[in-house]
Amino acid sequence: MRTMLLFLLIVGSLNTTAQERYELNRGWLCSSIKEVKADGLQISNSNFSLNNWMPATVPGTVLTTLLNNKKVPDPFYGMNNEKIADIYNTGNEHYTYWFVKDFNEKATGSEQVWLQFRGINYKAEIFLNGKKVNAKMHEGMHLRATYNITKLLSSTGKNRLAVIVYPPDFPGNPNGGQGGDGTIAKGLTTQYTAGWDWIQPIRDRNTGIWDKVTIEKTKGINIQNPHVVTLVPGKRIPDARQQPATIKVSVEIENPTAKPVSGILQYEIAGKAVRKNVTISAAHTVVQLPDLTLENPKLWWPNGYGKQDLYPLNIKFISSNQVLDQENLTIGIRQIDNIWNAHTRSMGAYVNGQKIFIKGGNWIISDAMLRFSDARYDAEVRYHKDMNLNLIRIWGGAILERPEFYNACDKYGLLVFQDFWFSGDCNGRWVDPMKKEDQWTRRNYPDNHPLVLTAIEDQVKLIRNHASLAFWCGGNEITPPDDILNPIKNDILPRLDGTRKFFDFSNSDEMSYNSIGGNGDGPYGIQNPESFWSVRTFPYNSEVGSVGVGDYESLERFIPKENMIAPQFKNKPDSVWDYHKYIGYDQYIDPYGKAKDAKDFAMKAQLVNYDQYRALMEGFSNKMWDWYTGSIIWKTQNPWTALRGQMYDYYLDPNACLYGLRKGSEPLHVMMNPLDSMVTVVNNGLIDRNNLMVQAKVYDMDGKDYFYSRVFNSIGASSVRRFFPLNDFLKKLDKKDGVFVSLKLLNEKQQTLSENIYWLADKDGNYKGLQSIKQATLKITAVKKSKAKVEVLLINQQNNPVAFFNRIALIDPQTGKRILPAFYDDNYVSVLPGESKTITIEHTEPTDNLALEVYGWNVERQKVAIQ
Structure with a gap:
């Protein structure tokens, strides 16, 4: 112990300022190649004039830069997207741009300087100070690139970086199909940019330096891609004293010098240090450090089951009393397992030995034009926490989500189900007359399979240390081609991760056995709330959906005043509503009284929204462990101003969907079965709840209450219990105008643990009482x-x-x-x-x-x- 303490004191006194890392995220300029008559060797020379070049948004896309410079109108507003030239019609040259950044940096002594791109779409050539940086063309949106630029830096410290970015080779015809004509998927890029049933085409197909550009300075060696695995055996209880957990750490180390470098590789966590004497030859090496047994660890739990405790973990390489390089991580200690549930015939998720009922939402991307920020990620993921969800699935037609997204999921306790870049629509699952090529051809997209495998290896390394990452998936509704699928399953994931379940595709039988036909997911449209309770669907449904129009204030942000009319779906809706993918509400709005105008429609739509999503999660929870091990809503957010499938709008304004879902997803929840009026309690928690009082009241439209019943009882952990029906009582009431039913769940201190208010229609299914209810002050x-x-x-x-x-x-x-x-x-x-x-x-x-x-x-x- 004394030796370890002495070692820590020595390490604490070391020079730890060796590593520097900063982003090149300001001061970029850009120009279309049609306006520049020079090559990269000339442009990257500091003497080359950049007069009349346009300020560029990096990270960002060409379209984002054009928008920020007021060269195009906001494509998210009204029909503005139709005013922007589409790359399919203009040709790729129209959106091929040079990006230039001047920066100060130089290396002295043993220092090494690294230029890192976390994402370029789609191809790029890179130049620095009049020299070519990448000997081979960078290709592929979902791929990092790191270059040692030490020898290319200017002796004066003043440097110019020039990057020419080419759009995807096959931008595709945005003909209205899912992914347009499908050819967008011939490259390794985002499929949704050619259009989908929830978005119009992104005109530049997100061409640009879309993710972070970073300069890193080290002293000699470079620590890369650390890998941390946590093992938490047995069945654990939150907030209890824990049995030990095991921490396993390995790192990749690159030595670009001509000589071997010897030193101490160590990591520190929770006041403990683990170290190993190593010699790194002039090459790239993977080093496995000794395991650490951590006593009484603070564990990471999914939202609703416990706290999200996180630990800082620091990795250093020390040589000659100097820190040559270091990496800082934040990790959660937890173990995720999957056990097949023979009763439901679906996979069951377990965290720290406890079974978790999955309440999830499908996620496309934070912003369709890739305008990401830590604050936006944090807000969006927090909304999912506020919905009482515990999982987010990343849909395969977009990206592998960024570390900043995963940071937010780690913080708020959202498990993540991460698809790779395939979809049934573009990749040939179905016959589709909108697609340019036949199914057999599309089945083999993308064209460059080795590039896909390289990208998967890289992106797995990027996010694998996050506690929230729970599942890998080959693709959305389809597997990758066999020569991609088999290496993922049998080599890449076992070698680079080995701790998470891999599903071949999102609605595969290994996840949720399909005994009822169809595609294994859905339905998607608005439904009678009773159907969520009565109709048995897929036992672990990867996509089950409904509606989600925002309120009037939300609609005003992107629908022009002249188009703000109550939509009539059975007649063709207004062109702007139609363009923004409106799904008809009419048959569910009309029982509240036909909408008089857009404001009246939007208010009534919120009633429908709330009722839909409360009923959805209540219906699934009612059959927890009997019919279902989980459900994942299609979908909970929109990266564009669409009029469907969202709990909050693009501008981060929540609508009633969010709060109906929040209510229906409560970890401890009292609810009424609409089929038989049975008052039911669901307990998603990991402890029994005793001495609970369930109280039910009914109110008429004048506010008169009819006290019915209250009972004391208990409910076991992770279970559902039926208490008593209200049918006989409701039949005795005069229901001609409808009534309110109030349910409360109280503890022995008479504190309310859960409450729920239903509004019931009259015998004809209309809400006449609500239409004539008196004002309340x-x-x-x-x-x-x-x-x-x-x-x-x-x-x-x-x-x-x-x-x-x-x-x-x-x-x-x-x-x-x-x-x-x-x-x-x-x-x-x-x-x-x-x-x-x-x-x-x-x-x-x-x-x-x-x-x-x-x-x-x-x-x-x-x-x-x-x-």
């Missing part, structure tokens, strides 16, 4: 609790009717515009007569000048000052 106060937190109190007087379906919004008091993103612990809330409700809002807005807007179905819109 809510007393509202808002208090600032901290710089980033506001607490709102809603009080409904005893003699009022139910104050129904109230939207709370944090706003700028001058403009009235919403503060986005903002995180509400509940919204679209109803307040019963004589009761109150407290809502907590968290935000990241730097100003204190905020106010509140509240409006409801029968509550007048009002602005409230924050005290």
Whole structure:
């Protein structure tokens, strides 16, 4: 112990400033190749004039740069996308651009300088100070590239980097098919950019230096691609004293010098240090360090099951009392296993020995034009946490998600199901008259299979250390070709990971046995809420969907005023609504009264949204471990201003879908089965819950309550329990106008653990009572609790009717515009007569000048000052 302490003291005194890493993310300029009559050797010379070159967005795409320079209109607004030239019509040269960056750097002594690209779409030639950097053309969107530029740096320290970026060789015809004519998939790029049923084509197909460009400086050797594996055997309980866990660490080390380098390779975690004496020859070496047994580790759990404890882990290479290079990671200690459930005939997910009922959402990409940020990733993933979900599936027609996305999933406890870059639509699963080539040809996309395997190896290394990464998947609704699939299964993943389940494709029988026919996923459209309870679907459904139109404030952001009319789907909808992929709501809107205008439609749509997604997750949870081991909603977000499949809009404004899903996905949840009115409780937690009181009340449209029943009982861990029916009681009530049903779950201290309010239609299936309900006056106060937190109190007087379906919004008091993103612990809330409700809002807005807007179905819109 004394020796270890002495070693740590010595290491603490070392020169640890050897490694430097910074991004080249400002000061880029660009120009179309049609306007530049010079080659890369000339352009990368600092004497070459860049007059009239345009400021460039890097990381970013050509289209992002054009938009930021006001050369094109916002393609997310109205029909503006039609005003932008499409690469299929212009030819690739139109979107082929030079990108130039001047920067200061030089190397002295043993220093080595590395230029790193984390993503270029699609091909690139790279020049520095009048010399070519990459001897071979860079190709492939999903692939990092690192170059040792030490000998190419200017002796003055003033350097010029020039990169010419070429679009995908086959941008495809955006003919309205899924992925257009399919040929976009001939290259290793994003398929959705040729258009899909939730997005219009991205005109430049995301050509550009789309991900980070980094300079790294080391002293001699370069530590690369560390690999950390955590083993947590046995069945664990959160917040208990834990048996030991095992930490396994290996790293790749590159030595670009001509001589072997000897030293100590070590890593530190939780105050422990593990080290190994190594000699690195003039080559690329993988070093496995000794295992560490960590006593009483703090474990990482999925959202809803426990905390997301994370550990910093530092890796250093020390030689001659100097740190030559180091890497810093953040890891979660957990173990993920998969065990086939013979009863449901589907895979069951286990974390730290505990079975997890998967409540997931499908994710496309954060922004269709690749405008990523840490803050946006954090907000989007937090919304998924707020929905009480525990998994996000990354759809195969986009990207392998960025480390910043995984950082947010690590933080918030979202398991990740990561597809590789294949889709049934482009890659030939079905006959499709919209596709240019036949199924046999498409089945072999992309054309360059060795490039795909190289990219998969690289991208696995990029994200494999994240606690949240749980599953790999060969592709969306189809496997890769055999000469790609087999190396993934039998070589790449066992060699580079070896800890996660690999599914051949997203709806394969090994994930969820398909005994009912069809494709093994769906349905997708809006449904009768009862169907989620009554119709048995796939036992671990990778895609089950519904609707998701935003509210009026959301629609105003991208629909021009002249197009803001109530859509009528059975007649052809307005052109802008149609362009933004609207799915008809009519048969579910009409029972609330035919929409008078767009504002009336949007409010009624929120009622449908809330009811749909609450029912979806309640129905699946009701059959937990009987019919299902999980479900994954198609989909929970949009990277474009689409009018379908989203819990929040592109601008990060949540709609009622999010809060209906949040309610239905509660870890401990009281609910009513619409088929037999059975009051039911689901417990997703890992401990038994005893001394629970279930209370049910029914209210008419005037606010009169009919107390029915309350019972004490208990419910076991990870189980569902039916308590009592309301059918007989509801039949005795006069239901001609509909009623409200209020359910509450209380503990022995009479604290509310779960509450739920249903609004029931009349015998004809209409909501006549809601259409004529009297106004309720809510007393509202808002208090600032901290710089980033506001607490709102809603009080409904005893003699009022139910104050129904109230939207709370944090706003700028001058403009009235919403503060986005903002995180509400509940919204679209109803307040019963004589009761109150407290809502907590968290935000990241730097100003204190905020106010509140509240409006409801029968509550007048009002602005409230924050005290």
